[in-house]
Amino acid sequence: MNNKRLSLAEEAHLLDAQLATRRLFLKQCSMGLGALAFSPLINACTSESNGSSNTLFDPTKPLLPKTPHLPGKAKSVIYLHMAGAPSQLELFDYKPELKKLDGQLCPESLLKGKKFAFIRGVPKMLGTIGEFKQRGQSGAWVSHYMPHLAGVADELSFLKAVHTDQFNHAPAQLLMQTGSARLGRPSLGSWVTYGLGSENANLPGFVVLTSGGQNPDAGKSVWGSGFLPSVYQGVHCRSHGEPVLYLDNPANVDGNMRKASIDAINQANKETYKEFNDPETLSRISQYEMAFRMQISAPDVMNISDEPAYIHEMYGTEPGKESFANNVLLARKLVEKGVRFVQLFDWGWDVHGNSTDTSLEIGLVNKCKQIDKAITALILDLKQRGLLEETLIVWGSEFGRTPMQENRNGLEMPFKGRDHHADAFTIWMCGGGAKAGTTYGETDEIGFYPVDGKVSVYDVQATILHLLGFNHETFTYPFQGRPFRLTDVEGTVIKPILS
């Protein structure tokens, strides 16, 4: 090499010239041929033993209803995710001992080696503010924050000692919904629609409803399809106004014309598919067709204002406004019509105590008011329609709250609040094969660590899949040369809460 500096054009020219040399060709061949020879070997390892999982995806009919491994009890899921993490110590996990310790400094032994999101130094213990009672025949503890839900406590099965390993919202939400704290994995709803398809060809199989305000911290990835074909990602409906935009034909366009134009687009797409063979093109075609069918069926299903007045009274819905209750009622309508997975996200549960809205005394009370009656109505409404047996309702969040009062930056907070807590929190399930009136798991006297029935996020996911009829260990999708699972290498079905 000479030391003369090459201009950009000269360098490009040189590279171009190199490409034509025999030396470079042979050099690249030596590695390239090896890789070429190796690739079928890799495929031989995966496709042979797991060939069946790949056939689940039929690009022309991606949402065709499919059969699970085992007879499942649940046919659909309504997942109520309280983004931000409600305080289990105020709602369900009764700790009288913690009340006695209120205001005392937290013992060093609890803090040793622990990391918190905001707590610094030595915080004070914070007694529970909830007034707890044992409810129903099952004697489940539900506090005064949830007076309506307390009335249906016998329908619920509580997991009191769930733990996660993430204490920040975004990664914890991802872990809960996709089985990995990092981006890129398919969400629970995507897995389920991939595995079971949808029983209603005119509606999406996986619908996401958010109740206004903020989207979850982890963004849309919590309902993303990851490496699964994108047709399985959640369809996010608008929380305000029309749930799905552009369902009405534009002025001067009638149904036939619309059909003709979609047919033309699909014809063009089919040509593209013939040329490039990208399965995503087929997904696109099926989405156009679905959109056309949705024009007919969706306005009806998505419109909650047609429901009778006593149903609105029951749910506490106000059609036209952004609210969690509206979404809950919509979820029931969707499930009734055969939608496989309805994912609700509510926001504003991050009760740190740094403002009235995030205080345990005021903010949490208001949040509970927004969901308590609606969720109770959902349970009873599904029940009276004979659908609770086959609809699994999951209520939970990404983690729980500490038994200590938050002392952000070592300062005293204006309101009572708690920091993020990953070691123990409460999730409940209802219907769909979950055993009614059970409580599984127990935390220590102050609700810091699980002492019995400790379950992980993966165990919860494995249980949900089990109720739908999947064996979570063999339900895989081949990606990057190996089969992937929602629960990765973890997860045990929580048998004590199965009916």
Add this chain to the structure above:
Amino acid sequence: MGVLHPLVIHFPIALLLLAFFLEVYGLSATGKKYKASIPLITFLGGIGAVFSALSGYFLMNQGDYEDSSVELHRNWGIALAIGSALLIGLYRFPPKIPHIHLLGQGALSILVLVTGHLGGNLTHGEDFLSFDKPKKESKQIAFNQNTLVYADIIAPIFEEKCVACHGKTKQKGKLKLDQIENVLKGGKNGFYHGSEEGKMALMSHRMRLPLSDKQHMPPKGKTQLTEKEIVIIEKWLSLGASPKLLLKDLQLTEEFVSASNEEKNMAKTVDWPSVPDLAAVSETMLTPLRDRGMVVLPLASGHPLLQINCQSLSDFSDKDGELFKGLEKNIASIRLSGTKISDKSLKWISGLPNLSKLYLDNTLITDEGIALLKNTTELRYLNLVGTSITEKGLRTLSSLPLLKSVYLYQSEVKIEDMAEIQQRMPKVYFDLGGYKIDTLTMEITTEEK
């Protein structure tokens, strides 16, 4: 030193057999040129044999093996070590006997094969090298409360998952689980864990340790005990581990017992009829139904029973019942919600012997139709929401033995009639719906200051 035995033995096996091979090969013209290497190979193999014998002796003294079976292996091993030493001598000072080296190598190879085989039996089990292994018939006993816990439940578990290492031929940690007396004796650490006071069997302790723990049993990588097996063994041990204990003495819940049975007779669930003789339906038979727009799926992959959903077919009417001809036995669930069927359809529906779930909500059916359901004895779930059913129709359901839930929201059934109906069918859950939720305020009780 003992742990090296399984490693070292492979050298003499390979080298001595190679030496014999070269000795035979050397008889031919092409093989002659290799003859010079035979003394060296024999020497190395011989050293290996001596080392193997020594390390084997130490391993034996650690006492994980039954004396009688290991004795034979030991004797052959010693013979092999001495034999190989002699053979080395024969190469160094060759006597004037024709083919003496070939004969010597042949004899030594026999020693190698026999010793190796005996050793293999010790580590891998007696029947390791039998090619047509008798398939173990897993006993399909349905458990009942009088099942003998040890003989019928625990012994087979030990047999399957433990005795390979804790049995007659091999006794890791001096523990034998082949006979009840030996179970009670325990291993070198005895039967109990820690002090006598806690009275916890060491076995229970070991089973419950986390898998990552070195002392966890069965060891990581071997077939693990299931949670149920652990619970049964634990209870049995805590009650004194007597061979006479019956399943009822363990006081397991009824559910636990039936669940264990369920695992035995796979896929027999309470939700669906058991149909052991029914074959799965071929896909081609389902095509006409699917072309009609129905969702037709087996309960699980390969399952003979079908669930059928006609919910989205608003034009589905009585005459569509003909489509199900030939599939009567396979239909376990049929959803006709919101279709145009009338009482006439109940005729073909009542001819479905395995029907377990029936959705007739928001249809035109009446009491007359419901009365036809008398013979669907597998029916468990009946949805009559939004129909004109009255208590008269409900009465006719009393002949259904398995009926579990009936949904009657927005039907003509009156709440005042329900007391009597419920009395007739005490096991059935009737839901009349119409729930109202009074708006409650939070019952905050202020504490006394």
